[in-house]
Amino acid sequence: xxxxxxxxxxxxxxxxxxxxxxxxxxxxxxxxxxxxxxxxxxxxxxxxxxxxxxxxxxxxxxxxxxxxxxxxxxxxxxxxxxxxxxxxxxxxxxxxxxxxxxxxxxxxxxxxxxxxxxxxxxxxxxxxxxxxxxxxxxxxxxxxxxxxxxxxxxxxxxxxxxxxxxxxxxxxxxxxxxxxxxxxxxxxxxxxxxxxxxxxxxxxxxxxxxxxxxxxxxxxxxxxxxxxxxxxxxxxxxxxxxxxxxxxxxxxxxxxxxxxxxxxxxxxxxxxxxxxxxxxxxxxxxxxxxxxxxxxxxxxxxxxxxxxxxxxxxxxxxxxxx
Amino acid sequence: xxxxxxxxxxxxxxxxxxxxxxxxxxxxxxxxxxxxxxxxxxxxxxxxxxxxxxxxxxxxxxxxxxxxxxxxxxxxxxxxxxxxxxxxxxxxxxxxxxxxxxxxxxxxxxxxxxxxxxxxxxxxxxxxxxxxxxxxxxxxxxxxxxxxxxxxxxxxxxxxxxxxxxxxxxxxxxxxxxxxxxxxxxxxxxxxxxxxxxxxxxxxxxxxxxxxxxxxxxxxxxxxxxxxxxxxxxxxxxxxxxxxxxxxxxxxxxxxxxxxxxxxxxxxxxxxxxxxxxxxxxxxxxxxxxxxxxxxxxxxxxxxxxxx
Numbered sequence: 001x002x003x004x005x006x007x008x009x010x011x012x013x014x015x016x017x018x019x020x021x022x023x024x025x026x027x028x029x030x031x032x033x034x035x036x037x038x039x040x041x042x043x044x045x046x047x048x049x050x051x052x053x054x055x056x057x058x059x060x061x062x063x064x065x066x067x068x069x070x071x072x073x074x075x076x077x078x079x080x081x082x083x084x085x086x087x088x089x090x091x092x093x094x095x096x097x098x099x100x101x102x103x104x105x106x107x108x109x110x111x112x113x114x115x116x117x118x119x120x121x122x123x124x125x126x127x128x129x130x131x132x133x134x135x136x137x138x139x140x141x142x143x144x145x146x147x148x149x150x151x152x153x154x155x156x157x158x159x160x161x162x163x164x165x166x167x168x169x170x171x172x173x174x175x176x177x178x179x180x181x182x183x184x185x186x187x188x189x190x191x192x193x194x195x196x197x198x199x200x201x202x203x204x205x206x207x208x209x210x211x212x213x214x215x216x217x218x219x220x221x222x223x224x225x226x227x228x229x230x231x232x233x234x235x236x237x238x239x240x241x242x243x244x245x246x247x248x249x250x251x252x253x254x255x256x257x258x259x260x261x262x263x264x265x266x267x268x269x270x271x272x273x274x275x276x277x278x279x280x281x282x283x284x285x286x287x288x289x290x291x292x293x294x295x296x297x298x299x300x301x302x303x304x305x306x307x308x309x310x311x312x313x314x315x316x317x318x319x320x321x322x
Numbered sequence: 323x324x325x326x327x328x329x330x331x332x333x334x335x336x337x338x339x340x341x342x343x344x345x346x347x348x349x350x351x352x353x354x355x356x357x358x359x360x361x362x363x364x365x366x367x368x369x370x371x372x373x374x375x376x377x378x379x380x381x382x383x384x385x386x387x388x389x390x391x392x393x394x395x396x397x398x399x400x401x402x403x404x405x406x407x408x409x410x411x412x413x414x415x416x417x418x419x420x421x422x423x424x425x426x427x428x429x430x431x432x433x434x435x436x437x438x439x440x441x442x443x444x445x446x447x448x449x450x451x452x453x454x455x456x457x458x459x460x461x462x463x464x465x466x467x468x469x470x471x472x473x474x475x476x477x478x479x480x481x482x483x484x485x486x487x488x489x490x491x492x493x494x495x496x497x498x499x500x501x502x503x504x505x506x507x508x509x510x511x512x513x514x515x516x517x518x519x520x521x522x523x524x525x526x527x528x529x530x531x532x533x534x535x536x537x538x539x540x541x542x543x544x545x546x547x548x549x550x551x552x553x554x555x556x557x558x559x560x561x562x563x564x565x566x567x568x569x570x571x572x573x574x575x576x577x578x579x580x581x582x583x584x585x586x587x588x589x590x591x592x593x594x595x596x597x598x599x600x601x602x603x604x605x606x607x608x609x610x611x612x613x614x615x616x617x618x619x620x621x622x623x624x625x626x627x628x629x630x
Binding site for chain 2 (some may be wrong): 009017018024025028029032033038140141143144145146148149152153155156160257260261263264267268278279282283285290293294297298301302305
């Protein structure tokens with residue numbers, strides 16, 4: 001009962017958030033000028049009638065408020081409109097480009113959680129030792145390393161100097177690696193995945209280490225030790241459970257943010273994902289595409305944080321009481 | 323009244339004036355971070371004296387050509403467009419610092435004001451303001467800033483703003499600042515909530531100080547150490563954000579920025595890596611400097627939390 005009410009409250013809250021975000025996105029972008037006029041701003045010899053005609057075709061002659069509600073209505077029916085530059089339905093484009101983004105983002109998140117849990121635990125068990133200091137130093141450096149600079153270094157070393165991995169794209173255009181689309185795809189994924197995971201590993205390792213150190217000090221761990229359990233067993237079966245709670249929250253945030261950070265990642269590796277599409281849409285001032293992608297990214301972020309909160313409440317009942 | 327103030331001051335003063343000193347004395351990361359930040363500041367102030375070239379001087383195209391290797395005239399060589407790389411790096415430090423400080427000036431003032439009001443007033447005001455802040459914490463800021471910067475740069479065609487120098491850069495700074503206040507507001511609110519119940523604030527209230535006096539002379543100085551940590555982090559974040567916006571090609575064409583150097587030179591990474599790696603490295607050490615400084619400051623602000 002209590003849980004049900006909490007979930008309901010979170011969902012209503014998320015819906016309000018989404019409505020506000022959609023308003024911010026719509027009015028910030030649309031109040032700055034008529035899209036058609038902007039697109040044609042540097043084209044000479046376009047008469048006002050032509051601009052009006054094209055505006056009417058895209059329904060831009062109506063007042064801003066009315067357009068907002070039309071847009072929201074369309075969104076609720078999952079109709080994102082038609083891209084101006086590609087003349088394709090925006091919904092379908094977001095789906096197919098988005099899948100390409102997921103192809104590097106999801107493996108990167110899985111990889112970073114796995115590595116961070118091992119490295120964080122390892123460092124926590126050797127607190128203040130030289131190994132711990134090395135891990136922490138690396139983590140600090142990794143957190144400050146701008147992702148795109150790391151990507152450029154990776155490309156320079158592994159692609160240009162060593163020639164091990166391709167520097168751009170999701171698939172070879174001429175000959176596939178070992179004649180297999182699967183291996184070729186994986187081969188192209190290595191560098192982007194490495195770049196995305198590096199930053200996440202740094203943050204997650206810090207999180208795991210801090211929480212592990214706190215947990216290992218608690219009474220139930222002392223009891224477990226006193227009862228003669230092996231240290232490895234204590235960590236695996238008791239401490240890790242506690243540590244996983246903040247990790248879950250952070251992974252939820254990462255899942256929500258993954259599309260939001262993709263423009264930079266995908267520009268570095270010329271990866272045909274949603275972020276690259278977004279950058280293209282902005283360059284071309286393709287309004288339906290800009291608004292469609294940004295609202296999808298925003299909704300995704302809100303949805304993921306909400307789901308994480310709900311999941312957290314189901315795991316840890318104390319949260320609900322707040 | 324006077325005696326009351328005397329008994330309060332020892333609490334407030336070390337926190338206000340000693341924070342940087344303690345950070346430098348006790349924390350290794352703080353020292354390294356401070357060093358890096360000072361390096362960038364010095365480069366930004368005196369850098370242009372070190373180079374004979376103007377930032378927009380492409381005359382090297384006639385002499386050594388584009389993507390030239392280092393020589394006596396061009397210590398780091400020239401980039402894809404024939405600019406002297408060292409000159410661009412030196413002038414880029416100015417842009418980076420202006421962006422970082424400008425954006426944080428906006429977000430810091432807004433954040434401290436909103437968070438302070440929320441934390442001090444509490445109740446209904448607090449609820450509304452913090453919901454508002456929470457909203458700014460969940461919108462995908464970077465995505466929105468990109469779109470607004472691009473649309474605005476196009477929307478000003480034919481208006482008075484078109485000729486305004488550094489218009490794009492101003493928009494970028496404003497946007498980063500206006501979207502970055504929420505974390506500072508949340509931190510300020512938390513500190514205000516905690517501090518306003520402490521004894522010395524109660525004492526000041528009993529001493530007859532007005533609400534404004536209490537906030538300005540008692541609560542704010544004590545909340546400041548935690549806020550400064552966040553501000554240092556946000557300066558680095560703002561510099562990084564500008565670098566990413568410029569890297570994607572939406573920067574200010576009139577400004578010399580490290581991100582923009584990357585944008586122009588990234589395609590010729592294979593031919594002349596220095597032109598891309600050098601600005602990337604500058605962004606890295608600047609962001610690292612501010613992050614380490616924040617780390618040191620946070621150690622100095624909460625000495626008890628340090629050895630954990």
